[in-house]
Amino acid sequence: MVVWLLSSISNPNHHNHFQSSTMSVPKAVAATIRLRVPAGAARPAPPVGPALGQYRLNLMAFCKDFNARTQKFKADTPMSVTITAYKDNTFDFTVKSPSVTWYLKKAAGIESGSTRPGHVTATTLSLRHVYEIAKVKQSDPYLQNMPLESISKSIIGTASSMGIKIVKDLD
């Protein structure tokens, strides 16, 4: 039997947009910081350290928060983080999964796309790959309400522009 004890207030949690304070009054922004950080592996060292430390943000809290929220991604996946630092040293941040091109390259095991997309095929992937990537992307902010089909179409488009051919099944 599980007993649930609720203590203290919970923050309004807008999908992947995370708040470090409970205020809803608009706060003065000091800076917007963008970083790439490997999932689950944020440390208070570069790039996190100098970028956030400069605005006296709580480095440890960010690392713990970021690492906890990126547990569902494969370790070391490069996540795009955008941090809004407020003048009172608090912060919010949003986390996005890597770009579709990154996922496609990884799935195909290639370093770069084709030099002549449309004419020379760099490699081939299956619909299953597309579906898996679409599922991951669906957890990104701003894509939460998009149907999987739309996201998949967009991924196929990107693949084509990279010279990656999508087939129904790989033999």
Added chain:
Amino acid sequence: MASWHFLKHLTYTLGAHSTTVLSRRLIRSSSPALSISSSLTFLSKHRHKVSYHCPSHNNNIPIKFRIHTAASSSTALPDKASTPYLSVLIHCPKDNADVLSEALLCFGASSVTMDQNDACQTLDEICITSIYPQEEDINLSISHAFDSIGFKEKPRYEIKAIEEEDWIKRSQESFRPVEVTKGLWVVPEWSTPTDVQATNIILNPGHAFGTGEHASTKLCLLLLHGCIKGGEYILDYGTGSGILAIAALKFGAAFAVGIDVDSQAIESAYQNAALNNIGPDRMQLQLIASENSASLVGDWTSGVVQGENTREIQTVTGNNTYDVVIANILLNPLLENADQIISCAKPGAIIGLSGILSEQVHHILERYSPFLEGIEVSKMDDWACVSGRKSRNLDAC
């Protein structure tokens, strides 16, 4: 025993050995009763002393080594925090700022910052501060970034070398005394306690996690506060600054062991134990190897573990010896190490798990509920703590 003589010899000659040689010699010479951490790479970077302590009260606790560094001031930064970097101030038309930021990141920048108050802001332009690791060819990266967004003009930017500073220290200057619950405070080393009568945990977290401000730490402190009656043996799995182990002792526990995969955490915990007048007779700390630490090393760190990922935690912490096992880490390590965490606890012992988000609780429940009874979940903000007692009916643990 011959091994004791070997160890005595070791303390005199430690400084001369390279660390890999050291660890191999230790492992080859160890007897089954001795438990040793194999991740000793950090020793080459600090002055150190290895002491051994044989607790006489309980035969089940294996003999442990307490590895501690000489007292170091804040200038003795380990390598991973003092990687040099360069800061570049880039002028950019306001309309292109977002696209350029993305491009800069793609082409080698560690971070890209847009400061609201930049003095160089004009009507059309904005300044972006970009940080690069020192080995990066900045001119090439910036030129690629500008090319990729179709920018025709020559990019304008200034490179500044930034003084290395302890940015963690800087961010912790705002660390204030925290009242976790009535009569329980966590007080930074440089402050005076607000209420001298209360239980005050004095802390200087340094480079480790655990100031008492985070919801997960508070949840664990509250759990310990509620369940410790006096005389218990505690295991703090992922001790960080040592805050939970220290708190448990202040609440009346008899003995606490703190383990962590991060050498800086062990160092910090050791200092905090001293700040709270807790000696080796009540608290011991152990650096352990982690299978996943290789992925944490990445580009920044040069310490901790590389290559020798043997999991010796089983021999380090023993089986069925602790009355309370508390682990405030992350979801994945909690799932991966579940067997070990559970096996460290006596039947009927309290197990507390945190560092997890509310949405992750069901994963923990799925993994741990076969082994726990009377499970409770407490929450604060987005964070949760799952606790229960180890079932007495388990066969082999």
